[in-house]
Amino acid sequence: MSIVRRISFAVAAALVALPGSALASSNPTGGATAPEEPEVVAAVCEDATAWECARGAELTLSGDSLDEVEAVRFIGRRGARDDRVARPRQAEDHAVSVVVPHDARSGRIAVVSDAGRAVTERRLRVKPGIAARATPLAIAAGEGVFPIAGRHRYGDGLGAGRGHQGQDVFAKCGTPLVALLDATVQHRAFQSSAGNYVVLQTADGASYAYMHLRSPAPVRRGDKLRAGDPVGKVGDTGRASGCHLHFEQWTAPGWYEGGKAVDPLPLLRRLDR
Numbered sequence: 001m002s003i004v005r006r007i008s009f010a011v012a013a014a015l016v017a018l019p020g021s022a023l024a025s026s027n028p029t030g031g032a033t034a035p036e037e038p039e040v041v042a043a044v045c046e047d048a049t050a051w052e053c054a055r056g057a058e059l060t061l062s063g064d065s066l067d068e069v070e071a072v073r074f075i076g077r078r079g080a081r082d083d084r085v086a087r088p089r090q091a092e093d094h095a096v097s098v099v100v101p102h103d104a105r106s107g108r109i110a111v112v113s114d115a116g117r118a119v120t121e122r123r124l125r126v127k128p129g130i131a132a133r134a135t136p137l138a139i140a141a142g143e144g145v146f147p148i149a150g151r152h153r154y155g156d157g158l159g160a161g162r163g164h165q166g167q168d169v170f171a172k173c174g175t176p177l178v179a180l181l182d183a184t185v186q187h188r189a190f191q192s193s194a195g196n197y198v199v200l201q202t203a204d205g206a207s208y209a210y211m212h213l214r215s216p217a218p219v220r221r222g223d224k225l226r227a228g229d230p231v232g233k234v235g236d237t238g239r240a241s242g243c244h245l246h247f248e249q250w251t252a253p254g255w256y257e258g259g260k261a262v263d264p265l266p267l268l269r270r271l272d273r
């Protein structure tokens with residue numbers, strides 16, 4: 001489970017003010033208690049929208065006695081024909097998360113556990129599906145631009161040598177670099193090993209770092225860029241042997257802000273066409 005999902009789960013769970021019974025259901029004496037019927041008071045999608053979620057997106061239901069939930073039923077319209085059942089991805093006392101089935105329809109939701117079944121009073125609006133995720137991050141197929149606008153060849157990858165957190169891609173000094181996706185400039189600085197670098201952050205919280213730029217990036221922190229916008233030129237500033245782009249891909253919430261570096265090679269290969 002990615003960090004994005006874990007965070008959205010925690011946030012969604014925290015969004016609900018817990019009723020008094022929530023506290024009573026914890027069992028400080030340690031004795032056996034009869035399982036309680038589940039109760040759902042809120043539904044929050046991974047994009048933080050309440051009672052509205054796309055097919056394929058993760059939905060977190062909050063409430064009470066949800067840790068034993070075995071199935072979440074998307075009831076859809078009247079009758080069982082369009083009902084779709086999802087198994088929980090994660091279940092805790094006050095929150096259970098599921099992926100909205102690809103053919104689920106708008107309607108109420110039922111949670112089912114050994115202790116009983118609860119149907120929400122509100123309807124969930126099910127929106128059309130989100131694109132399949134080919135990387136740990138939400139980048140749709142066909143989206144994005146290769147970060148180097150010119151001839152290039154791949155060098156060391158993630159984990160090559162101690163602490164190498166990205167992929168090196170060699171290109172002629174001065175080859176233009178471009179934003180791979182619509183993004184905001186998160187950082188632009190110089191550092192002794194990274195040299196001139198720029199970090200872009202996409203709306204989903206993921207970050208992409210470009211290092212060893214020939215000169216300081218022609219952008220400012222907070223600038224909003226479109227995919228393909230210039231972000232600098234390939235260089236060898238900092239600790240670099242030969243002009244190359246050192247490229248890092250970080251999961252949300254981003255570069256040195258709680259995200260983690262993932263192997264960017266699959267993404268680069270996909271954009272490299």
Ligand SMILES: [Zn+2]
Nearest residue numbers: 166167168246
């Ligand atoms: Zn490198």
